[in-house]
């Protein structure tokens with residue numbers, strides 16, 4: 001392939017990528033308030049799900065004794081006793097499944113007090129990159145055909 005064609009292909013790729021990124025407007029970050037209840041020896045709910053970019057506020061409530069909540073990966077922590085709730089506010093910028101565990105020794109089964117935070121990736125970003133890639137490959141195919 002000649003240099004001129006290669007440069008043209010790169011220009012097309014950059015244009016297509018930026019076009020599809022513009023078309024796929026990123027999901028507006030949502031503000032979410034989630035209440036997690038702690039009791040011996042579990043959390044309710046056991047799993048919380050948010051989208052990447054969401055601004056998350058966790059209200060943390062204990063219904064019996066002193067409990068804690070530590071989010072692995074985000075390294076965030078709060079605690080609560082009945083009548084005195086805890087709160088964590090953060091932007092869910094890391095995707096994946098993170099363990100949330102009790103950070104206050106609260107009894108025999110304290111080490112088993114676990115729940116999960118799931119942060120789902122922004123699929124639209126992947127979608128637009130995929131679209132750009134498909135358009136790019138089709139333009140290569142078309143160019144190669146014309147050369148023949």
Ligand SMILES: [Cu+2]
Nearest residue numbers: 067102106113
């Ligand atoms: Cu506990």
